[in-house]
Amino acid sequence: MRITGHPILDDLPERKKVNITVNGKMIEAFEGEPIAAAMFAADIKVHRTTPKYHEPRGVFCNHGRCTDCVMKVNGRPHVRTCVTKVQDGMVVESIEGIGQWEKGE
């Protein structure tokens, strides 16, 4: 859920809307915001599953430190979604296990 009409903070200046795809689902995002924020706003909280016990993981530190929120972004695995900004048409996918590079990389 997006916060608008905050009692202390002014609303952000109007931002350009973009679309990104998260696990095949198209969601709306604002230019300049991190992938994790757009996902949270769309109520998607599971970013990946662990290699051994297949447990779900999501945003923990939201500062780019813990790497719990890493996902595959435009084919590149292990991208920290909390500090990576959205781009129109971005394709974001959950990493199951340790993740893989696309062929040829």
Next chain:
Amino acid sequence: MNNQLVIIGAGPAGLSAAIEAARYGVKVLVIDENDKPGGQLFLQTHKFFGSRHHMAGVRGFQIGENILKQTENYNVEFLLNTVVWGIYPDRRVAFAEEGKKKGFVFGENILIATGALEKAFNFKGWTKPGVMGAGAAQYMMHVNRVLPGKKVLMVGSGNVGLIVSYQLVQAGSEVVGVIDSLPKIGGYQVHAGKIRRLGVPIITSHSIVEAFGFPCVESAVIARVDDRGKIVPGSEMEVVCDLICLAVGLRPFNELCWATDLEMRYSKEFGGFVPIHNEELETTHEGVYLAGDVSGTEEASTAMEEGRLVGVVVAEKMKLIEKRRAGELKKEVYERLRSLRSGTFGEKRAREKEDIFRDFASRGTQCIF
């Protein structure tokens, strides 16, 4: 061309140092891994305490805006989206710019102002999506402008736990409770009062046992703890929540200090390992300074004073201000730091600082690169 001062971290400490040093003509470069300088000041919507000098009554993000405006008045160079991964013995600062160039910059003086990180606390289910740091939730609310949870359980009743609880309610969440394993509220009464008036219960002597739900948090079980920190059987209670926030303290973000091989010591009072330093905030490596939470986690007001101090120290060293004038300026900062480190909590920190300075003095000569 060499930089006279390379600052790592553009938070309140780093920026205050940059402004102070640049004011006297020091050539300053500030490196930060984020795309915008200001650090965690932009998370803070509450008004600061202290004196007029520390901008008491002004909200954190406004202080951030003020500081940023000041850097524009001086010749402060920025290198943003850039991670510093090492400091070499010849004072080369190794950096990698996000997706772009890697390289080195030389700094005649180097200031490590990397701040602090949130500590974690583990219990069964703590890895589930829906458990996050209080600062992480604050970032989600105030910078990303997204509500991190609808019903929140806050673990930890220190100032961070209390303030973030209040801010969660302001943003539209329901805080189902603030728990603390200690029998007393950790933070200031004024913050506790504010959330109590909103009807948020603060439950002391209680800890979290387990987080439930799949794949995300749906509830938590909390229980009473005895005076030895053991769970009292039969006292378990289930609370429905979709977010569990951990506000269990901060530790100095000291990884770069370890990598630079600065001599460190553990400090319970300051949240973890801190580099040993003297009163002028110089470390065991000559020319490498500290300011802010990395020298011991405190508050933004203290961080700003420490930054100013390093700015003056470097300007004096570069012979851009006279010794006498520098002495006066330093004395003013020391006095303000003393006033920030007064009161029950403050005095402990003041004593710990003195002990760190003594430790520095007892180590004899510094390592010279």
